[in-house]
Amino acid sequence: MSIEWSGIKFPAVNLPVIGPSRCATKPDAHKFYQNVDCKYFPCHPREPGEKLNCLFCYCPMYFIQCPGHYRILDDGRKDCMDCSLPHDPGGWEIVQKVMQNPKPFVLRKADQKAVSDE
Numbered sequence: 001m002s003i004e005w006s007g008i009k010f011p012a013v014n015l016p017v018i019g020p021s022r023c024a025t026k027p028d029a030h031k032f033y034q035n036v037d038c039k040y041f042p043c044h045p046r047e048p049g050e051k052l053n054c055l056f057c058y059c060p061m062y063f064i065q066c067p068g069h070y071r072i073l074d075d076g077r078k079d080c081m082d083c084s085l086p087h088d089p090g091g092w093e094i095v096q097k098v099m100q101n102p103k104p105f106v107l108r109k110a111d112q113k114a115v116s117d118e
């Protein structure tokens with residue numbers, strides 16, 4: 001048996017069916033992923049046994065205004081190394097809320113002064 005798409009035949013592959021019954025056991029499973037095999041893990045300081053959500057390895061809020069803890073580097077870039085907001089419990093919900101109405105990241109007046117004074 002094969003599948004045809006745009007005139008090209010592909011061999012059929014038996015894939016497991018993932019449906020509501022599998023997701024119903026852990027309805028929030030899509031909100032958390034931890035990759036302990038990553039060579040950078042943990043990328044943010046953690047207490048022993050504390051979970052780190054790797055779902056947002058690259059934060060989707062980097063280029064927008066965000067409620068996270070960041071500092072401004074000398075060249076004006078955001079440094080989010082001390083921010084663990086998207087990696088903490090409840091981070092998924094915060095990211096979803098912020099991304100519903102994203103606002104471009106603009107240096108705050110205090111940050112602009114600090115960058116220009118250096």
